[in-house]
Amino acid sequence: MTRHTSEPDLALYASGDLPVWRKLAAAWHVRGCEECRGLVETFRLDRDGLCASANRLPEDIDWDQLSAEMTANIHVGLAAGECVTPRAPKVEALAWWRPAAAAAGILVLVAGAWWLNVPRSDTETIGRALHDMVTGQRGTVAQTIVQEDRGPMVRSSSAGVELVENGGRLGIEQSGLLPAMYSVSTQGSASARYVDQDTGQVTITAVYVQ
Amino acid sequence: MFSKSIPVILAMLACSAYGQSLNHKIDLPKDSPVGLLSADFGNSNVIARGGANQIEVNASLSLRNSSQKRIRSMTLMVYAQDGAAGGKGSVAVPTLDAAPGETFSIGIKTLLVRPLASGTPAVEVKLDGVLFDDLSFYGPDTLHSQRTMTVWELEAQRDRKYFKNLLETAGADALGKEMLASLARQGDRSRMGVQMVRGRATNVEADRELQFASLDIPESPIELSNGLARVAGNEARAPRFDIRNRSNRTVQHLEIGWLVKGQQGREFQAASVPGDVKLAPNQSGQMTQDATLRFDRPLAIESMSAFVASVEFADGTQWVPSRSAINQPRLRQVVEPSPEEQHLSQIYNKKGLQALIAELKKF
Numbered sequence: 001m002t003r004h005t006s007e008p009d010l011a012l013y014a015s016g017d018l019p020v021w022r023k024l025a026a027a028w029h030v031r032g033c034e035e036c037r038g039l040v041e042t043f044r045l046d047r048d049g050l051c052a053s054a055n056r057l058p059e060d061i062d063w064d065q066l067s068a069e070m071t072a073n074i075h076v077g078l079a080a081g082e083c084v085t086p087r088a089p090k091v092e093a094l095a096w097w098r099p100a101a102a103a104a105g106i107l108v109l110v111a112g113a114w115w116l117n118v119p120r121s122d123t124e125t126i127g128r129a130l131h132d133m134v135t136g137q138r139g140t141v142a143q144t145i146v147q148e149d150r151g152p153m154v155r156s157s158s159a160g161v162e163l164v165e166n167g168g169r170l171g172i173e174q175s176g177l178l179p180a181m182y183s184v185s186t187q188g189s190a191s192a193r194y195v196d197q198d199t200g201q202v203t204i205t206a207v208y209v210q
Numbered sequence: 211m212f213s214k215s216i217p218v219i220l221a222m223l224a225c226s227a228y229g230q231s232l233n234h235k236i237d238l239p240k241d242s243p244v245g246l247l248s249a250d251f252g253n254s255n256v257i258a259r260g261g262a263n264q265i266e267v268n269a270s271l272s273l274r275n276s277s278q279k280r281i282r283s284m285t286l287m288v289y290a291q292d293g294a295a296g297g298k299g300s301v302a303v304p305t306l307d308a309a310p311g312e313t314f315s316i317g318i319k320t321l322l323v324r325p326l327a328s329g330t331p332a333v334e335v336k337l338d339g340v341l342f343d344d345l346s347f348y349g350p351d352t353l354h355s356q357r358t359m360t361v362w363e364l365e366a367q368r369d370r371k372y373f374k375n376l377l378e379t380a381g382a383d384a385l386g387k388e389m390l391a392s393l394a395r396q397g398d399r400s401r402m403g404v405q406m407v408r409g410r411a412t413n414v415e416a417d418r419e420l421q422f423a424s425l426d427i428p429e430s431p432i433e434l435s436n437g438l439a440r441v442a443g444n445e446a447r448a449p450r451f452d453i454r455n456r457s458n459r460t461v462q463h464l465e466i467g468w469l470v471k472g473q474q475g476r477e478f479q480a481a482s483v484p485g486d487v488k489l490a491p492n493q494s495g496q497m498t499q500d501a502t503l504r505f506d507r508p509l510a511i512e513s514m515s516a517f518v519a520s521v522e523f524a525d526g527t528q529w530v531p532s533r534s535a536i537n538q539p540r541l542r543q544v545v546e547p548s549p550e551e552q553h554l555s556q557i558y559n560k561k562g563l564q565a566l567i568a569e570l571k572k573f
Contacts, residue, residue: 168322174317201305203303
């Protein structure tokens with residue numbers, strides 16, 4: 001027999017707390033091993049001594065008071081610990097409306113800034129580009145961008161006449177009227193013709209490249 | 211905290227769109243045949259947006275004919291005073307017919323966008339030209355208004371004569387039917403937004419040469435032939451025509467109407483091709499324009515046609531097609547009606563046949 005049972009198992013064996021199979025193994029070993037048997041006897045004596053000293057506790061101990069004092073001491077200790085330990089930030093679950101309100105605010109902010117700062121032609125160009133991307137029309141985006149890069153341009157449409165040149169724009173329309181007809185000239189002008197519905201008076205607006 | 215910051219942000223946004231008052235000037239020469247009674251720029255304003263000033267001009271001018279002749283038409287030039295390049299605009303009234311001493315009003319609604327750096331926003335309105343009933347003209351004519359307004363007046367005289375003759379020979383019912391037909395043609399006419407760029411196109415698609423069909427008007431002083439343009443996608447560029455002066459007078463300017471037909475079969479007048487030429491009687495030449503016509507919507511150009519819309523001779527007199535010429539079925543459907551025809555047809559449409567007859571009897 002060269003291998004001894006471990007001391008924790010012997011201590012548990014002495015108190016009768018080992019599981020059945022390990023208890024049988026330990027009993028088999030202790031029976032044949034004088035050294036281990038001595039240790040088991042020592043554990044039993046210590047246990048009996050502890051039980052005897054426990055029996056010597058005063059009879060009038062107030063266990064409830066003792067429990068309360070111990071609980072209070074634990075709380076004091078925890079509080080003291082919080083004072084000297086860096087505190088982890090409180091993670092609070094966001095209410096559902098807060099992200100929604102934040103998103104709506106940002107949307108209003110961006111839309112307002114866009115409306116105030118981005119020229120209409122740029123918005124139209126981006127709109128056309130997005131439309132072409134969605135509809136899959138190839139080449140139109142580049143053509144549109146190039147179109148605006150290649151010098152003065154006049155255009156005529158149901159929105160009136162417009163000249164785009166050197167970063168500036170000049171558009172002329174008639175209040176509340178749609179043009180009855182519109183056209184461009186190859187010499188660099190665009191015109192639109194309006195007819196007053198009440199008087200029949202005709203007004204022709206035009207823009208010219210200088 | 212966020213809810214408290216929203217009004218602040220919105221207030222900042224509102225402040226960034228600050229409005230300015232608009233400096234404006236109306237420049238009428240001292241000897242002008244029209245006098246300014248009042249000018250209301252009440253709704254005009256200037257708004258800074260990004261790196262530009264957006265100048266909205268909403269003006270109403272009250273004017274009076276201070277000359278001794280009837281004013282048939284008038285053109286006002288509108289431009290920004292900042293000195294930056296950006297062209298000019300105009301507002302014209304071709305069917306004015308203001309008697310001596312008569313007052314009339316002209317509305318101007320203009321939107322200009324100018325770089326902020328170009329200085330204090332200001333808009334100037336100038337008189338460019340006035341055309342009287344005897345075809346005499348007054349004005350600096352910066353925009354070649356005399357030529358344009360003379361064409362309008364000749365077309366007006368032609369159309370009024372035609373409708374008056376119809377009334378006399380065929381009666382009021384025939385005049386009414388003719389007006390209804392005119393209104394129907396105006397309503398049925400195809401329209402498409404067009405852009406015009408001077409110079410060469412940059413369309414990446416391969417282009418092809420497409421020939422114009424010449425709509426010959428036998429009485430025209432100019433004969434058109436061999437018209438060509440390069441077409442790619444919904445662009446057409448560099449129109450070119452062979453021209454011959456078949457009149458006995460020297461021609462110094464002409465204007466060609468450019469008709470386009472798409473694959474859907476709709477034909478419309480897309481542009482005009484004006485050109486200064488110097489053609490002696492029986493002399494031939496070529497007219498070329500370095501410009502690109504582009505349509506707002508995709509359009510597969512199937513065919514193109516052209517006709518002579520007006521001719522100016524060296525003595526300053528003009529020719530416009532006769533009513534019988536434009537009443538040809540081929541031209542009738544596509545040639546734009548004159549401003550006067552639109553004016554008269556709208557009077558008929560709004561006020562009835564008797565009001566139209568009364569209008570025709572005015573002159």
